[in-house]
Amino acid sequence: MAGKVLSGAVTWGLFAAWAVHDAEELATMARWAAEARPRLRARFPKVPEGVWRRLDLSQREVNTAVGLMGGVVAAASAAGARTGGRSPFFQTCVLGFGLHGVVHLAQCAAYRGYTPGAVTAPLVVIPYTVHALRRLASSGIPVRGGRSAATGILLFPVVAAGVHVAARRISRRRDRADAHAGHRSRPARPSSHPRGAVGGPARQ
Numbered sequence: 001m002a003g004k005v006l007s008g009a010v011t012w013g014l015f016a017a018w019a020v021h022d023a024e025e026l027a028t029m030a031r032w033a034a035e036a037r038p039r040l041r042a043r044f045p046k047v048p049e050g051v052w053r054r055l056d057l058s059q060r061e062v063n064t065a066v067g068l069m070g071g072v073v074a075a076a077s078a079a080g081a082r083t084g085g086r087s088p089f090f091q092t093c094v095l096g097f098g099l100h101g102v103v104h105l106a107q108c109a110a111y112r113g114y115t116p117g118a119v120t121a122p123l124v125v126i127p128y129t130v131h132a133l134r135r136l137a138s139s140g141i142p143v144r145g146g147r148s149a150a151t152g153i154l155l156f157p158v159v160a161a162g163v164h165v166a167a168r169r170i171s172r173r174r175d176r177a178d179a180h181a182g183h184r185s186r187p188a189r190p191s192s193h194p195r196g197a198v199g200g201p202a203r204q
Contacts (some may be wrong), residue, residue: 010135011080014094017128018073021101021120022066029116036111058171065167072159073097085086085141091157095143098129100160 035053041052072095080090104121108114117125136143 006080006085006135006139006141008081009130011085011090012077013128013132014080014090014097015070015074015077017124018070018097020124021117024071024120026062026066027087029062030057032114032116032165033057036115040111047113060174061167061171064171065163068163072163085136085139091136091143094129094132096155096159098126098133101125101129 006075034057037052037055040055041047075085076090076093079087080094083090101121104115104117104141108118133143
């Protein structure tokens with residue numbers, strides 16, 4: 001017997017849930033990183049300085065990372081909608097998204113305070129993932145299991161890390177371009193010679 005048709009609320013729900021979750025990160029990540037860095041340095045003094053430099057996030061970098069990741073998640077949702085939820089790409093993103101929510105809770109517990117994404121992780125990310133997996137199962141759509149699922153789950157944080165690396169490079173390139181444009185747009189300094197003089201005093 002043919003399985004039930006998976007609704008768009010499940011496939012495109014991945015992108016909707018991601019959008020809500022990343023709206024929280026977009027609003028809080030840059031400010032949180034700046035405020036948390038001194039506290040984390042004091043707690044973990046042996047961590048190399050290069051690790052702390054990665055927490056030096058500009059709002060432009062966060063915006064770029066969210067935009068790039070949004071493209072990945074939108075593509076996964078589209079693949080899920082096109083295949084009725086059977087796309088391995090879609091299923092991998094669903095599983096990885098759920099793990100991402102669990103990681104947020106672990107980070108919050110380790111930090112002993114708020115971390116970006118900690119509010120929507122238990123309220124949006126994890127509930128959506130559980131709902132999506134249940135709907136896939138009730139529709140008779142096999143979800144990759146075992147080693148394939150583990151591989152898929154691990155791919156999500158790898159992609160997320162790659163997105164942040166790309167976002168940092170893009171944002172720094174834009175910062176340099178803005179600085180160069182600002183330098184070129186500065187008004188020329190007024191000449192120290194009196195008006196009408198070229199290389200000498202003005203005519204009387």
